[in-house]
Amino acid sequence: MIGVDLAKAVFQLHATSMTGQLRFCKKLSRQSFLKFMAEHPPAVVVMEACGSAHYWAREMTSLGHEVKLIAPQYVKRQKNDAADAEAIVIAAQRPEMRFVEQKSAEQQGRAMLFRARARLVQQRTELVNMLRAFLYELGYVVPQGINNMPRIAAIFTEPNSDLPEIARIECRDLLEQIEAMTVRIATSDRRIKDLAGQADLARRLQTMPGVGPMTALAVEAFAPPMESFKCGRDFAAWLGLVPKQHSSGGKTRHGRVSKAGQSDIRQLLVMGAMSRLNWMGRKSIPETSWLARMLARKPRMLVAIALANKMARMIWAMLTKQEDYRTPATAIAA
Incomplete structure (x- = not known):
């Protein structure tokens, strides 16, 4: 069994037998790691489930190794790579340990689309709140929500508006950014709807009330089998x-979710x-x-x-x- 602590440039390896006897400890560069594992006999390779772990899991599987991903909270961290690699092996040898399922490249691509859209929605909300705060300081009270953008835009076209010119310029710039983000979010929504209509799994999920294309794609992208x-x-x-x-x-007490x-x-x-x-x-x-x-x-x-x-x-x-x-x-x- 080989425990691997992943990093950007240097990988730490800690190998033991199935009974816990130490075989070797190595520190390898990114290129040397792939070459070393290609020459190594098939083994059980254990890694923490991080951002790049699924990519390396696919690479190790293609080389004939059996890969197991372990959740980071189950690994005792000691603030250095060598101790982490050793802790990964120790945790993986526990019989009750539950491992993380590998993700395909398609799943990770869908997850990127989903997270990118969520980031755009969050950034647009920040801009809308900033614009409302600016208008509030100038004496205008505008309700929350993206649907109130036409009402906000109308403020700048009022003939008797006493907004300073510099305030008009800045608020119009914010409105243009919000409009651009709205277009990008709509494009992401169309992509998500198209992807949800192509997959049989997503189509099946949308037969349930309360589950739409967004939820169906999230289940397909983030959930294991x-x-x-x-x-x-x-x-x-x-x-x-x-x-x-x-x-x-013997007394059961349940708290919050x-x-x-x-x-x-x-x-x-x-x-x-x-x-x-x-x-x-x-x-x-x-x-x-x-x-x-x-x-x-x-x-x-x-x-x-x-x-x-x-x-x-x-x-x-x-x-x-x-x-x-x-x-x-x-x-x-x-």
Whole structure:
């Protein structure tokens, strides 16, 4: 077994037998590492799951090695590469250790598209808030939201507006930046919709209420194969949609939702759940369903988290059974 601590230029290797006996420790450059592993007999190669780990996992697999990726929080870090490489091997030898599934290049490309769009949305929100703050300082109160941009633009065309000329110039520049980002976000949305329409997995996910092209692409880009989870609850726990436990002495105590999981999918599932609980979405909720009973006695946000948890479990069931979404009534009848 070979533990590898990845870096930009220098890689640290720590190799042991399966019984823990030290074989060698090496420090290799990026080029020397690839050449060394190409000449090395097939072995189990363990790396921390970082940004470049999936690329190197594919490279090692093509050379005939068995690759395992381990989550960084399971590795005891000692502030130097050699200790990290040793800690990776020690952690990987634990029988209860859970490993990270490798991602394909296509998955990483979809993840880049998703994250780039999220960055554009965040930057546009910052510009909108900055523009609103400038106008507030000048005596104009504008509601939040990108849909109020026409109202803001109209301020600069008012004949009796007393805005200073320098303020007009700066605010118009901000408006142009916001408009340019809106165009780029719309382009990303079209790409995401096209990709979600091409893949069978994404098409199947969109048959579930509350799941659109964005959520379907996020599941395809960030989630490992559903077969790596024993049940739907494991997938919900991986997303951070289960409560923290403070149990002891045989007494179970549940706290807040952990949020210790994949944040992109979790956020979209919660947003999809909230869309089903607004005034329009509530019309499709049967009065005798568990969702209607929850809404009658619990806060809406709490119900949204519970619904997102249920959606995660249904996604696991749909993908493992290769079936489209079925409403509860249809599923019971079947």
